[in-house]
Amino acid sequence: MKIEKFVKVFSCCALGCLIAPGWLTAGQLEVTSHSSLALYERDTSTDKSSTLIPFYEYLGLNYLTDDEALSFYGYGWGRLNLTDNNYYEQKNDGEILAGYLKYRFDKANTSMMLGRQQLFSGVANASLDGLSMQAALGASFDISLYGGSPVALTEDGRSGDSILGGRIANYRSGLYELGLSYKKVRNDSTDDDEKLGLDISLNLPYSIGFGGFSSFNMLTESWAEHSYEMLVQAGSFQIRPFLQLFQYDDYFSSTDSPNPFKLLATTGEELTVIGAEVDWFGAESYEVNLKAKNIDYDLRGDSSQYISGLVIKHLEDLCQVGIELGVMNGDTSQNDYLMGRAFVYWTRLPESFPVEFISSDLILVGYGEDIYGQSNSTFISLGAGKTFFAKALALKFSLDYSSDPYFDNDFSAKLVAEYTYGKE
Amino acid sequence: MFGKMKFVGGLLFLTLLLVYACASKQGSGYVFPSIHPEELEPGRPICSDCHEENDRIVYARFNHTATFTDNHRLLAYQYEQACNMCHQQQFCDDCHGVRVDEKPSQKNKTSTFRRTPHRGDYLARHRIDGRVDPTSCFRCHGNPKTAETCAPCHG
Numbered sequence: 339m340k341i342e343k344f345v346k347v348f349s350c351c352a353l354g355c356l357i358a359p360g361w362l363t364a365g366q367l368e369v370t371s372h373s374s375l376a377l378y379e380r381d382t383s384t385d386k387s388s389t390l391i392p393f394y395e396y397l398g399l400n401y402l403t404d405d406e407a408l409s410f411y412g413y414g415w416g417r418l419n420l421t422d423n424n425y426y427e428q429k430n431d432g433e434i435l436a437g438y439l440k441y442r443f444d445k446a447n448t449s450m451m452l453g454r455q456q457l458f459s460g461v462a463n464a465s466l467d468g469l470s471m472q473a474a475l476g477a478s479f480d481i482s483l484y485g486g487s488p489v490a491l492t493e494d495g496r497s498g499d500s501i502l503g504g505r506i507a508n509y510r511s512g513l514y515e516l517g518l519s520y521k522k523v524r525n526d527s528t529d530d531d532e533k534l535g536l537d538i539s540l541n542l543p544y545s546i547g548f549g550g551f552s553s554f555n556m557l558t559e560s561w562a563e564h565s566y567e568m569l570v571q572a573g574s575f576q577i578r579p580f581l582q583l584f585q586y587d588d589y590f591s592s593t594d595s596p597n598p599f600k601l602l603a604t605t606g607e608e609l610t611v612i613g614a615e616v617d618w619f620g621a622e623s624y625e626v627n628l629k630a631k632n633i634d635y636d637l638r639g640d641s642s643q644y645i646s647g648l649v650i651k652h653l654e655d656l657c658q659v660g661i662e663l664g665v666m667n668g669d670t671s672q673n674d675y676l677m678g679r680a681f682v683y684w685t686r687l688p689e690s691f692p693v694e695f696i697s698s699d700l701i702l703v704g705y706g707e708d709i710y711g712q713s714n715s716t717f718i719s720l721g722a723g724k725t726f727f728a729k730a731l732a733l734k735f736s737l738d739y740s741s742d743p744y745f746d747n748d749f750s751a752k753l754v755a756e757y758t759y760g761k762e
Numbered sequence: 763m764f765g766k767m768k769f770v771g772g773l774l775f776l777t778l779l780l781v782y783a784c785a786s787k788q789g790s791g792y793v794f795p796s797i798h799p800e801e802l803e804p805g806r807p808i809c810s811d812c813h814e815e816n817d818r819i820v821y822a823r824f825n826h827t828a829t830f831t832d833n834h835r836l837l838a839y840q841y842e843q844a845c846n847m848c849h850q851q852q853f854c855d856d857c858h859g860v861r862v863d864e865k866p867s868q869k870n871k872t873s874t875f876r877r878t879p880h881r882g883d884y885l886a887r888h889r890i891d892g893r894v895d896p897t898s899c900f901r902c903h904g905n906p907k908t909a910e911t912c913a914p915c916h917g
Contacts, residue, residue, distance in 0.1 A: 396852070433859075435859045436855070488905075489860045511818045547823050576827065582897075592904070596909035617825075648829070660828070668890065669894075672890075695872075715886055721872035
């Protein structure tokens with residue numbers, strides 16, 4: 339049986355087995371549904387300005403047994419193209435993004451997950467069909483291990499594909515955490531990617547934190563990345579200097595690197611990013627963020643700089659209004675741009691209003707050199723929404739306009755229905 | 763054959779480790795609860811408002827500042843379980859899902875507070891950001907499946 343089919347069958351069976359004995363109660367099952375209907379125009383290979391009406395459904399299931407030991411989580415999306423055109427490579431499409439059983443053991447804070455899952459652990463940032471576990475080993479170590487078939491490499495079949503790895507961490511609360519991680523990916527029975535990672539987090543005196551991550555490419559036998567940051571808290575200020583180093587030949591070198599990254603893996607380039615961010619949480623719920631970074635190239639012998647400023651007024655919940663300005667000073671004029679953004683998510687509306695929130699986004703960009711004959715772009719989005727049935731159902735509507743190098747006077751509309759069942 | 767043996771050996775090692783962990787009589791250190799013990803108020807959490815810095819993690823690094831979305835990568839590599847206390851996988855999959863048709867900003871058009879990437883003219887601007895620092899593109903589009911969105915132009 340193909341693994342793709344197995345994942346679908348496994349997900350359905352796992353949920354069925356959990357529900358079938360009659361364990362189900364309303365508080366244990368959570369179903370989330372995000373349905374949307376969009377309307378816009380796009381050029382296709384045969385028609386100009388062809389109308390598209392895609393319908394999307396994102397469905398999530400989360401089931402937890404009464405003793406909270408065993409759970410099932412599933413999530414996926416599907417798309418129906420309601421118009422007759424060839425814009426999409428496949429008219430109707432979909433994907434299961436997650437479908438796993440999770441068991442938490444009473445002892446040693448151990449848990450296991452079986453099925454399709456997304457992993458972020460040290461050098462791993464991968465989706466796999468397989469098994470993973472996490473456990474505490476004594477008072478100062480914990481470990482995670484995983485193995486299975488990588489979902490990202492399914493395009494050329496899954497025979498001979500595997501992913502295996504883990505992370506072990508040693509920590510002392512209030513002082514440090516040190517992690518060592520490993521990942522090996524094989525595609526069609528040949529080594530595709532093998533990395534060793536080292537991560538660290540230090541809790542230093544005077545409210546100073548330090549953390550970061552290095553990865554060593556075991557196939558090219560050289561360092562791929564070093565990324566480290568410091569965090570200093572001083573009153574209402576939070577300062578975050580950071581440093582990143584990348585070696586292209588080792589960072590992009592996976593044999594399955596797609597274009598355009600495959601070409602970069604043979605350039606010998608080294609990239610150094612150094613910068614800092616300052617956040618100020620001021621009076622009256624204002625937040626100000628300033629960011630500056632320098633991006634330096636070893637072989638190109640030049641550098642780019644990005645500077646941005648952001649001011650947000652936060653109110654209750656997520657109600658906020660903000661403005662942002664960003665300047666990219668590239669190594670050549672074709673890499674320059676100036677970006678301005680103003681955004682609103684407003685919930686403080688009079689009760690007589692027919693909606694509970696309004697949202698708006700305005701993005702203006704000017705380019706250092708024309709892109710397809712255009713020197714600037716404009717994007718405007720207006721939205722509104724309202725909840726029903728004690729916030730179990732939310733209806734949202736948005737209307738967008740954009741004029742940029744790719745789309746000239748482009749309008750689009752979208753209607754979204756979000757439904758949650760069983761959330762307490 | 764050798765690959766299969768290593769895979770089976772890995773699973774065996776995993777099982778033995780699990781048995782050891784379950785049988786361990788030692789006291790356990792701090793592990794992250796499956797959900798945040800106290801219900802958080804809606805809005806952006808500023809973790810250091812409540813947590814002191816004598817715990818396992820440096821809570822100020824988790825403060826959801828205006829640009830936290832841009833900077834959470836290193837924390838997720840190290841403390842995925844801390845993220846899982848509040849976020850289910852579907853929240854992460856909006857951006858990190860291995861194959862998602864819609865851009866995060868297309869799926870969540872009205873969520874202007876979420877600072878979703880690739881908003882507005884980004885199709886045009888990615889030409890510049892990609893030339894300036896392609897490592898940031900590679901993290902999400904660096905495998906054949908997540909690069910399907912790149913393929914129509916980049917081959």
